[in-house]
Amino acid sequence: MPIVKYRIHGHRPPPQPTEFAVPGWAGERQPRATGSHEQPWHCMPFSEYARYGIELLYPFEEELHVSIHRSKVRLEAEWGDPVDRDMMWPPFRPFGADYYSYQLSLDLQVPAGWAIRTEPHPRYFTDRTNSTPLAVPALIRSDWWPMMFFCIFKAPPKGGVHVFRKGEPFISLIALPADPELELVKMDGDEAAQREMRSRRLAASRDNLAEGTRWVSTTNTVFDGTYRNMYRAARRNGRPE
Numbered sequence: 001m002p003i004v005k006y007r008i009h010g011h012r013p014p015p016q017p018t019e020f021a022v023p024g025w026a027g028e029r030q031p032r033a034t035g036s037h038e039q040p041w042h043c044m045p046f047s048e049y050a051r052y053g054i055e056l057l058y059p060f061e062e063e064l065h066v067s068i069h070r071s072k073v074r075l076e077a078e079w080g081d082p083v084d085r086d087m088m089w090p091p092f093r094p095f096g097a098d099y100y101s102y103q104l105s106l107d108l109q110v111p112a113g114w115a116i117r118t119e120p121h122p123r124y125f126t127d128r129t130n131s132t133p134l135a136v137p138a139l140i141r142s143d144w145w146p147m148m149f150f151c152i153f154k155a156p157p158k159g160g161v162h163v164f165r166k167g168e169p170f171i172s173l174i175a176l177p178a179d180p181e182l183e184l185v186k187m188d189g190d191e192a193a194q195r196e197m198r199s200r201r202l203a204a205s206r207d208n209l210a211e212g213t214r215w216v217s218t219t220n221t222v223f224d225g226t227y228r229n230m231y232r233a234a235r236r237n238g239r240p241e
Helices: 044-051 189-204 226-237
Strands: 005-008 054-057 064-069 072-076 092-095 099-109 114-119 138-140 149-154 162-164 169-177
Touching: 044 226, 072 092, 072 099, 138 149
Parallel strands: none
Antiparallel strands: 005 099, 054 169, 064 072, 064 162, 092 099, 099 149, 114 138, 114 169
8 A cells, every 4th residue: 555645734634534424424323224214334335435535624713605606606704814824815716617726735745656536525425415515526646746735626506505614524535546557348258158147146145145134224225235245255255256
């Protein structure tokens, strides 16, 4: 795994591994059991995705509300004096007609061949109020770019409001290879047949694989732990066949 080093300008909390908050934005403490309402943390693929990166917490006492007013971005906060006199203040600016920027005052250094990708924080996808800021994805090749980061956010649609509150995560950052050296190749007949056979074997064994884990949520959606059980087996013993 690469070592990601950081430096911060001013008095701001450091980046941290994404905290999968339960109770919180990842859902309530409701068990995987019939009669429970489905929660984001119930989904193993989403849980793994959400924990994958690092997050930044909004550091300021001033709560910021972002909206669209008369076709322009409106940034509303009762800004006091800056915590650090030489920092850009306020740290937010409109950026074109539908976006705005935030000076993160953060520099992340990754090894050669790696980069930092900015993404919406996972809580954006679980927020039923639609008030979580929407970070625009970007790839920063910070092995040779030593500048302090700023980030672009997309403003909410007309009538919506995005809110920055102290202590709440607002962006996700992921270290990954800078160049996607991927080659897409269609499976040949034997490979496709093997995958199909494995999928049929899994489907035929699903009742056994999911034994004791099937439940029905309050929305009458059926869940089971097949994927979760196979994940655990793979972690213990390597990829299951």
